[in-house]
Amino acid sequence: MGLAPSYFVIGIFMLVPMIIMGVFSFLxxxxxxxxxxxxxxxxxxxxxxxxxxxxxxxxxxGYLNIILRSFQLSFGATLLCLIFGFPVAYYxxxxxxxxxxxxxxLITIPxxxxxxxxxxxxxxxxxxxxxxxxxxxxxxxxxxxxxxMYTDGxxxxxxxxxxxxxxxxxxxxxxEKLDLRLLEAASDLYxxxxxxxxxxxxxxxKPGIIAGCILVFIPCLGAFIAPNLLGGGKKLMLGSLVQxxxxxxxxxxxxxxxxxxxxxxxxxxxIFYARAAKRREVMxxxx
Amino acid sequence: MQRLSSxxxxxxxxxxxxxxxxxxxxxxxxxxxxxxxxxxxxxxxxANRMVMNWGGFxxxxxxxxxxxxxxxxxxxxxxxxxxxxxxxATAIATAGALVLARGGNFRxxxxxxxxxxxxxxxxxxxTAVAVxxxxxxxxxxxxxxxxxxxxTTFCIPFAFMPIRARLEGMDTSLEQAARDLYASxxxxxxxxxxxxxxxxIVAGAMLSFVISMDDFIITLMVGGAGSTTLPVYIxxxxxxxxxxxxxxxxxxxxxxxxxxxxxxxxxxxxxxxDSVH
Amino acid sequence: xxxxxxTIAAAAALLTLGSARAExxxxxxxxxxxTPPELIAKFEKETGIKVSVDTYDSNETLLAKLQAGATxxxxxxxxxxxxxxxxxxxxxxxxxxHSLPNFKNMKDKWKFPEWxxxxxxxxxxxxxxxxxxxxxxxxxxxxxxxxxxxxxxEDIRGRLSVFQxxxxxxxxxxxxxxxxxxxxDATQMKKIQDLLVKQKxxxxxxxxxxxxxxxxxxxxxxxNHWSGFSRLGRLTGAPIAYAYPKEGVVGWFxxxxxxxxxxxxxxxxxxxxFMMDPVNMAMLTENQGYGDAVKGTEAYYSDELKSSPExxxxxxxxxxxxxxxxxxxxxxxxxxxxxxxx
Numbered sequence: 087m088g089l090a091p092s093y094f095v096i097g098i099f100m101l102v103p104m105i106i107m108g109v110f111s112f113l114x115x116x117x118x119x120x121x122x123x124x125x126x127x128x129x130x131x132x133x134x135x136x137x138x139x140x141x142x143x144x145x146x147x148g149y150l151n152i153i154l155r156s157f158q159l160s161f162g163a164t165l166l167c168l169i170f171g172f173p174v175a176y177y178x179x180x181x182x183x184x185x186x187x188x189x190x191x192l193i194t195i196p197x198x199x200x201x202x203x204x205x206x207x208x209x210x211x212x213x214x215x216x217x218x219x220x221x222x223x224x225x226x227x228x229x230x231x232x233x234x235m236y237t238d239g240x241x242x243x244x245x246x247x248x249x250x251x252x253x254x255x256x257x258x259x260x261x262e263k264l265d266l267r268l269l270e271a272a273s274d275l276y277x278x279x280x281x282x283x284x285x286x287x288x289x290x291x292k293p294g295i296i297a298g299c300i301l302v303f304i305p306c307l308g309a310f311i312a313p314n315l316l317g318g319g320k321k322l323m324l325g326s327l328v329q330x331x332x333x334x335x336x337x338x339x340x341x342x343x344x345x346x347x348x349x350x351x352x353x354x355x356x357i358f359y360a361r362a363a364k365r366r367e368v369m370x371x372x373x
Numbered sequence: 374m375q376r377l378s379s380x381x382x383x384x385x386x387x388x389x390x391x392x393x394x395x396x397x398x399x400x401x402x403x404x405x406x407x408x409x410x411x412x413x414x415x416x417x418x419x420a421n422r423m424v425m426n427w428g429g430f431x432x433x434x435x436x437x438x439x440x441x442x443x444x445x446x447x448x449x450x451x452x453x454x455x456x457x458x459x460x461x462a463t464a465i466a467t468a469g470a471l472v473l474a475r476g477g478n479f480r481x482x483x484x485x486x487x488x489x490x491x492x493x494x495x496x497x498x499x500t501a502v503a504v505x506x507x508x509x510x511x512x513x514x515x516x517x518x519x520x521x522x523x524x525t526t527f528c529i530p531f532a533f534m535p536i537r538a539r540l541e542g543m544d545t546s547l548e549q550a551a552r553d554l555y556a557s558x559x560x561x562x563x564x565x566x567x568x569x570x571x572x573x574i575v576a577g578a579m580l581s582f583v584i585s586m587d588d589f590i591i592t593l594m595v596g597g598a599g600s601t602t603l604p605v606y607i608x609x610x611x612x613x614x615x616x617x618x619x620x621x622x623x624x625x626x627x628x629x630x631x632x633x634x635x636x637x638x639x640x641x642x643x644x645x646x647d648s649v650h
Numbered sequence: 651x652x653x654x655x656x657t658i659a660a661a662a663a664l665l666t667l668g669s670a671r672a673e674x675x676x677x678x679x680x681x682x683x684x685t686p687p688e689l690i691a692k693f694e695k696e697t698g699i700k701v702s703v704d705t706y707d708s709n710e711t712l713l714a715k716l717q718a719g720a721t722x723x724x725x726x727x728x729x730x731x732x733x734x735x736x737x738x739x740x741x742x743x744x745x746x747x748h749s750l751p752n753f754k755n756m757k758d759k760w761k762f763p764e765w766x767x768x769x770x771x772x773x774x775x776x777x778x779x780x781x782x783x784x785x786x787x788x789x790x791x792x793x794x795x796x797x798x799x800x801x802x803x804e805d806i807r808g809r810l811s812v813f814q815x816x817x818x819x820x821x822x823x824x825x826x827x828x829x830x831x832x833x834x835d836a837t838q839m840k841k842i843q844d845l846l847v848k849q850k851x852x853x854x855x856x857x858x859x860x861x862x863x864x865x866x867x868x869x870x871x872x873x874n875h876w877s878g879f880s881r882l883g884r885l886t887g888a889p890i891a892y893a894y895p896k897e898g899v900v901g902w903f904x905x906x907x908x909x910x911x912x913x914x915x916x917x918x919x920x921x922x923x924f925m926m927d928p929v930n931m932a933m934l935t936e937n938q939g940y941g942d943a944v945k946g947t948e949a950y951y952s953d954e955l956k957s958s959p960e961x962x963x964x965x966x967x968x969x970x971x972x973x974x975x976x977x978x979x980x981x982x983x984x985x986x987x988x989x990x991x992x
Binding site for chain 1: 389390391392395396398399402403405406407408409410412413416464465466468469471472473483485487488489490491492493494495496497498499500502503504506507522523525526527529531534535536537538539541542543544572573576579580583586587589590603604607608619620623624626627630631
Binding site: 117120136148149151152209213214215216235236314318319320321322327330332333336337 | 708710711713714717718739814815850853854855856857860867868869976977980981984985988989991992
């Protein structure tokens with residue numbers, strides 16, 4: 087069947103390692119990295135509690151804060167990508183056929199340069215005396231640095247920038263199939279511009295929008311380049327936290343537990359989405 | 374056949390479906406997109422060693438980049454891995470998308486969907502360590518091959534999603550028409566489905582290529598000796614200080630890819646024109 | 651379909667390339683830009699051995715990779731506090747460095763160090779110090795005390811940068827507060843935590859990469875720094891000075907070691923021996939700007955290097971080399987750091 091190769095590749099090279107990770111989250115950490123073959127729930131306990139100075143178990147919201155912050159920032163970046171990217175995908179669809187591909191290539195070309203470098207370029211752009219500030223300072227419009235770097239805003243820009251094509255391309259792929267005559271028909275039926283957009287265009291390209299949002303949201307959750315380089319590393323995000331566990335902190339089970347938590351949240355969301363999609367199909371089918 | 378909607382009160386009439394300001398928005402979008410690129414190219418001529426401070430104009434870094442074996446090897450590795458991973462992943466993803474989008478609600482559909490998107494849901498660092506341990510456990514030691522396998526695996530969902538989105542929006546009447554005209558399933562697939570699906574496949578392949586070229590944490594952990602790719606090299610360099618040499622290399626890569634893409638675009642326009650005549 | 655098959659065949663051919671091993675090869679795994687190409691070229695010319703260099707960004711990445719079973723490397727370069735861990739975990743092997751011909755060239759004070767008492771595992775690479783640097787144009791202070799770093803004066807507040815990883819920062823805090831390294835005492839660690847949390851208010855970024863850039867542009871007036879790296883920043887023309895505070899600085903020592911899974915052990919030893927020749931070691935020091943542990947290298951230094959303050963610390967400078975922390979101590983450090991970062 088067509089699914090066999092997918093099952094094979096992902097099953098072996100992804101699923102099995104993930105199962106190993108899952109097992110690791112229930113083991114004890116080896117002092118210098120790695121795991122000991124001893125069962126323990128310590129990693130999961132650590133997510134919510136910690137031992138204070140007198141060795142009492144105390145509720146610790148710290149890690150949960152980090153997780154919450156990551157979700158907030160990722161959600162924000164996804165929203166920004168959507169707001170920024172959807173009109174562009176739509177605009178491209180409106181162009182004549184031969185020009186469309188040109189625009190698409192224009193969008194992907196920047197992504198032939200390395201993400202790290204491009205993020206670095208933002209430091210030059212947003213930084214003190216950088217590309218944005220230098221002319222403003224010279225013209226006397228501002229007197230001191232705008233201090234754009236090392237803020238949450240800088241992180242948001244970085245994240246949005248990193249994943250923008252992942253939002254635009256799927257939406258475009260979906261919109262491209264849009265028959266413009268449907269819009270004409272809606273207009274003939276006295277729909278105004280707003281209604282055409284909300285009641286015809288958007289529902290028709292929903293699969294593309296959803297795909298785009300998922301493709302942006304999830305990498306954002308685990309991202310650590312933009313938060314580190316542009317945010318000054320002052321606030322830990324989920325990606326850096328997990329990386330920290332495998333690197334300096336050398337607590338692999340805890341890193342694995344964090345990942346399992348993240349994974350479950352995402353799986354639950356996707357299951358909800360699949361159920362809702364099924365329900366929608368059934369309803370539309372019977373209508 | 375095409376009718377313009379009636380103009381209102383003397384304002385310039387926009388055809389149905391067009392909205393004021395879309396063009397301007399798109400321009401702003403491209404400025405945003407290209408600003409770092411322009412900065413990148415500009416600073417590749419920076420005579421100063423430190424990336425973030427301008428020190429005069431010069432081609433030094435380009436010369437240095439040409440002499441730097443390590444960077445060249447890294448770029449070469451990156452290209453090989455990305456190409457192979459993209460081809461294989463796109464093929465696998467297309468096969469999978471066809472089944473999932475067309476096969477109706479068969480048992481295990483949700484599970485299959487979950488499996489295909491699994492690589493997307495896991496933080497890269499976790500995938501990286503998990504796959505490394507797995508390879509070590511089964512004794513797989515193919516150097517760059519390890520990297521290719523890992524990349525193929527996580528590129529599959531990236532290729533999959535645009536293809537599936539495209540399939541879901543595709544109306545099947547054209548294929549049914551082909552079948553009605555006595556085309557075999559294979560012919561219908563090859564001459565109707567695939568061309569219709571092409572934009573989705575191309576989008577998927579491009580996404581996959583880009584993701585592969587950019588990945589470093591997985592490559593860093595999984596790669597054996599001699600399998601340094603460009604992002605890994607750059608990432609490791611950050612500790613020691615980024616030089617405009619990297620900017621120079623990135624700029625050159627950029628122009629090479631622009632050249633390739635432009636050539637492809639010109640060629641495909643020609644074939645379109647030829648087929649019209 | 652046909653094209654797909656040919657591509658897969660090509661890929662398979664490429665895969666086998668990756669596992670080919672010839673005689674006379676050496677695979678070095680080192681920090682980025684820590685292996686000057688001229689040095690490698692010289693070695694290749696003298697011995698005919700073909701050398702490949704791969705790179706990593708931190709001790710932790712190196713350790714994680716070796717522990718997860720990566721093979722194929724003949725030489726790696728850990729810092730001194732990682733060597734005992736690697737020995738304990740069986741990740742590196744004895745090669746009897748003390749019996750190599752050029753061993754006699756090593757400076758006596760570095761022979762048989764704490765982390766390798768019989769000199770079985772390690773050959774010297776570079777050593778240096780960790781302290782802080784500042785922009786001389788924007789700061790009036792002299793860098794004479796760690797107080798300037800941990801409790802910065804008015805003009806630096808909001809323009810301070812600290813390393814992104816905890817180990818060296820906590821070590822400096824230990825020196826400043828006069829607390830022992832690798833403490834397992836929660837009360838002592840709490841003092842460090844309080845110090846770092848207070849400091850965070852004045853920090854603009856936690857950064858271990860672009861310190862010199864930050865100082866040059868004025869985004870930061872004072873940053874954590876390493877001796878040689880600071881010198882490189884200064885050489886580009888930025889007004890950067892490296893501080894030697896009276897309380898002391900953190901020292902580190904990077905060594906060449908041979909992983910247990912190495913295939914070209916003899917070639918690795920040849921390289922270790924090669925590096926203990928003063929001519930070659932001087933080449934490395936000239937390129938990196940850190941200190942070395944081989945006698946007679948000064949004769950080959952350039953004038954600039956000879957007079958550079960970063961490798962000529964004041965004679966009364968206290969240098970503390972961080973030992974390997976016990977797991978309990980390491981987890982306390984981790985706790986403190988996570989609290990600071992939240």
